[in-house]
Amino acid sequence: MYITDDGIKLNIKLDMPKGNPEKCPICVLIHGFTGHMEERHIVAVQEAMNEVGLAVLRIDMYGHGSSEGEFRNHTLYKWLSNGMAAIDYARSLDFVTDIYLCGHSQGGLTAMLLAGMERERVKALISLSPALVILDGARKGELLGKPFDPDNIPEELMSWDGRALSGNYVRAAQTLHIEDAAKRFDKPVMIVHGDQDEAVPVQYSIDAKDLYKDCRLELIKGDTHCYDNDLPAVLKVVKDFLNNNLKKNIG
Ligand code: FER
Numbered sequence: 001m002y003i004t005d006d007g008i009k010l011n012i013k014l015d016m017p018k019g020n021p022e023k024c025p026i027c028v029l030i031h032g033f034t035g036h037m038e039e040r041h042i043v044a045v046q047e048a049m050n051e052v053g054l055a056v057l058r059i060d061m062y063g064h065g066s067s068e069g070e071f072r073n074h075t076l077y078k079w080l081s082n083g084m085a086a087i088d089y090a091r092s093l094d095f096v097t098d099i100y101l102c103g104h105s106q107g108g109l110t111a112m113l114l115a116g117m118e119r120e121r122v123k124a125l126i127s128l129s130p131a132l133v134i135l136d137g138a139r140k141g142e143l144l145g146k147p148f149d150p151d152n153i154p155e156e157l158m159s160w161d162g163r164a165l166s167g168n169y170v171r172a173a174q175t176l177h178i179e180d181a182a183k184r185f186d187k188p189v190m191i192v193h194g195d196q197d198e199a200v201p202v203q204y205s206i207d208a209k210d211l212y213k214d215c216r217l218e219l220i221k222g223d224t225h226c227y228d229n230d231l232p233a234v235l236k237v238v239k240d241f242l243n244n245n246l247k248k249n250i251g
Contacts, residue, residue, distance in 0.1 A: 003059075005085035011066040012086070013037060013058045014093075017050045025098040025123065025246070026055040028086045030079075032105030033131065034161055036065030041226050041234070042104060045128070048235040052242050054100065059086050061107070072156070072164050075172035076110065076134075083114040087121060098123040100242070105131040105200065105225065109178075112208075115189075116181030124188040124245050126238060129197055129225050132204040138173035150174065182211035189215040190241045192234055194223030216241065 002009045017024055027049050031042050037058035046056040060067040061082050063074035083101075090099050101122050103111035108130035115125045137143045141150035144165075148154050153167040189212045193205040202219060209217040218237040223230045 003085055003089045005062075005082050008062060008082075009068045010062070010082055010085065011037070011060040012089070015046055015050055015056045015058070017053045017055060021053070021095070023095050023097050024053055024055055025100060026057055026090050026093065026096045027100035027102050027126075028083070028090055028111075029056050029058045030061060030083065030086075030101075030103035030107030030110055031058075031064065032103075032107050032129075034064070034071075034159065034163075035104070035107070036060050038065070039226070041128075041231060044231055044235060045102065045104075045238060048239050049102075049242065052239050053246065054242060055095070057086060057090055061110075071159075072166050073168070074165075075169050076106075076113070076176055077172045079106070079110045080114055080117065083110055084118065087114070087118055091121065100124050100126070100245075102126040102128065102238075103130075104128040106134060109134060112178060112185075113176060113181045115187075116184035119185050119187070122185070122187065124241075125185065125190070126241060127189070127191045127205075128234070129193050129200055129227075130191060130205060130208065131200050132178055132208060133200045134173050135176055135178060136204070138170045143170065178208065179211055182208070186213040188241075188245055190218065190237070191215060192218045192220065192237055194220045194225065194227060194229075196222055196229075197225045199225040 062069035062078040063071040101111045108127035153170045156164040191205045193202045209215045
């Protein structure tokens with residue numbers, strides 16, 4: 001299935017909860033940098049959400065997975081635009097009650113920024129290992145483990161997998177501020193982060209908690225960026241957070 005965002009085809013997949021209820025909430029779920037919707041940790045989160053009664057809309061973002069767009073040309077602006085298109089699509093579905101947002105790493109960062117933009121449409125936010133280091137690194141001049149001059153942005157950066165990334169990625173990231181986005185979103189938030197994350201230091205999430213009015217922080221002991229060691233612990237807190245929120249709706 002595809003949606004389009006300004007003519008760019010984006011691959012989406014909708015998974016309904018058990019029992020195919022007539023009405024239910026939906027969560028838009030966003031993968032990370034170089035990732036896609038079929039990654040083990042993304043599918044596991046989708047299945048956990050289905051288990052507690054949410055439909056899940058997974059999306060391959062611009063330049064990733066089976067979506068159109070060149071990896072080289074992706075920026076957080078494009079991902080934010082994709083996220084708005086996904087939320088518009090979710091709103092158009094007859095069965096949808098509330099909309100939740102969740103993302104991993106660069107997708108988690110996108111979800112945080114998007115929640116600030118879509119604050120009246122989004123019920124709650126789950127950010128998994130959010131890559132807040134991208135905004136900080138773009139301004140300080142260190143991304144993908146390599147230094148550069150932030151006042152003289154290079155033509156391109158080299159990604160971990162050897163693919164080039166346009167300097168426009170840095171230009172976009174330099175202008176985005178998590179503090180603004182967090183201030184604009186006063187609904188429930190949960191940040192989940194492995195305390196042995198090798199790609200995004202856990203301290204970013206510890207600091208981000210205090211930017212939100214209502215934020216639960218779950219540090220997963222001994223776990224990595226993609227939860228290689230204790231994915232069940234992540235799924236447990238995700239289900240618990242959603243169950244608490246769903247209960248609040250009834251009570
Ligand atoms: C970086 C650190 C982390 C970076 C990107 C990430 C572009 C994103 C990781 C992910 O989404 O999994 O320096 O630079």
